[in-house]
Amino acid sequence: MSTLRVHWTIAPVTAPRPLINCNRCGGVKPYRCGEKFRVNANGKRIDVWLIYRCVDCDNSWNFAILERRNRRDIEPALLTALESNDPAFVRRHAFDAAALRDRAGRIEESPDVTVRKELLDGEPGRAVALALELRLDGTTPLRLDRLLAGEFGLSRSRLQALDDRRRLTIEPDGAKALRKPVRDGLTVRVDLAEEADCSAILSAACR
Incomplete structure (x- = not known):
């Protein structure tokens, strides 16, 4: 044959959207991925979040990527990708429905x-x-x-x-x-x- x-x-x-209780709108709203990371350094510790925004009022919600990680434990290439909002890296996390659901509880998928x-x-x-x-x-x-x-x-x-x-x-x-x-x-x-x-x-x- x-x-x-x-x-x-x-x-x-379309990336999945977490359903978050928006404290501005006063109800549960879908949040869209803002396609940017927020990197916060506190001494030797680093936190990284992928920023999401309410589709109605633009209120922000942080999707944690790294929490309280020692800078020395983060590969330089990874840190560069986070700080430069590398599109491939943003997509990798934005389309990780399982991780997003674990953080937000409920998500909306297309x-x-x-x-x-x-x-x-x-x-x-x-x-x-x-x-x-x-x-x-x-x-x-x-x-x-x-x-x-x-x-x-x-x-x-x-x-x-x-x-x-x-x-x-x-x-x-x-x-x-x-x-x-x-x-x-x-x-x-x-x-x-x-x-x-x-x-x-x-x-x-x-x-």
């Missing part, structure tokens, strides 16, 4: 993502099966079945039918992964040999 191997990198578009596709091996016009490798650049609440259906141009019921006929396999989590948020490191295999729109699905998977 000729197989098309494709790698997808999935990146969330399912919007971008998908960068890389063809690793095979030709869409000749293959009859797909091996899809997923890499996640930040967490997302987007369910796997919604991602696959949208990118393949299929309905979710069609995906379920493929699974029922054992034409769809997901490793390591199995079919239960379809109804869960996309997870880094998943491999999706689809046997399309009996599907009339095989070529269209394979083309959509890599373009």
